[in-house]
Amino acid sequence: MNMHILNHLVDDIRISMYEEFQEFMQMADTILSDNLKMLDQMASEHRAEMEDHYITIGDYITHLEELLSKYKGDTDVETQKQTKRAQVNLLKSLIYDNTKATVTLDSSALKQLIRLSSASDSASSKQHVSFSVNLDYNPQTLGAGQTVKYDAVLINDGNGYDDRTVVFTCPVAGTYMFVVDSLSYPGIWLLLKVNKKTVGFIHVSSAHKGNPLIQISRTVIVKLKSGDHVKVENLRNNAYVHDDLYSGFTGVLLY
Structure with a gap:
């Protein structure tokens, strides 16, 4: 009897301890789960902040690298220019003696100077633009506001002149010289x-007696932007422009 009671008490104690242990484990799991969630949230927030920080630093580093590259490129170009100037000046001093005002024939130095000058010229003049056109074998009688139709093309470097529209369209910005000449009454x-601005007049006075054909010409130097249009336009009715090589329109990029 006593042994039976003792065993029963032991079982009750064991069950009670097991239940308490289960409650403890559930509580521990809950606390651990909550802590893990909190840690995960904190890690996510920290990760986002770090990513933003890294992006900001990365952008700043990229910007610094671009500035450094640009500065290095500008420095390299300026250094090359200074080196070339020094070479040219040295070669000039070998060829030309300023104290004696005489030219010394040093063929190797002279050849190198010519080569450097040619390279410098070709680098500075990136594009050649020039045209020269005239009337073919048909004289023109023009109305007011009508464009002179120069339909015979002698040269058209840079393809700026269009013989269909009879207008020169500037392909590269710069300073241009234009010459207009005409054999007219x-x-x-x-x-x-x-464009729409008049930059030069060509005129023969009506005071000339006998109505002879007179050769007239006008030269103009202007600055143009890429896309500007240049043409020769008649002002009044019944203007006569003689054909062949007597009447023409010429333009060239100076620099």
Whole structure:
């Protein structure tokens, strides 16, 4: 009897301890789970902050690298220019003696100077633009506001002149020289126009007696932007422009 009671008490104690242990484990799991969630949230927030920080640093480093590369490129270009100037000046001193005002024939130095000068010229003039056009074998009688149709092309480097529209379209910005010449009767007024602006007049006075054909010419130097249009336009009615090589329109990029 006593042994039976003792065993029963032991079982009760064991069950009670097991239940308490289960409650403890559940509580521990809950606390651990909550802590893990909190840690995971903190890690996510920290990770996002670090990623933003790294992106900011990365952008800043990229910007610094770009600035450094640009500065290095500019420095390299300026260094090359200074080196070339020094070489040219040295070669000039070998060829030309300033104290004696005499030229010394040093063929190797002279050849190198010519080569450097040619390379410098070719680098500075990246694109050649020039055209020269005239009337073919058909003289023109023009109305007011009509464009002179130069339909015979002698040269058109850079393809700026269009013989269909009879207009020169500037392919590269720079300073240009234009020459307009015409064999015409007195009373003619021709306009050299850049876009809608008149930059030059060509005129033969009506005071000339006998109505002889007179050769007239006008030269203009202007600055153009890429895409500017240049043409020769008649001002008044019944303007006569002689054909063949007597009347033409020429333009060239100077620099």
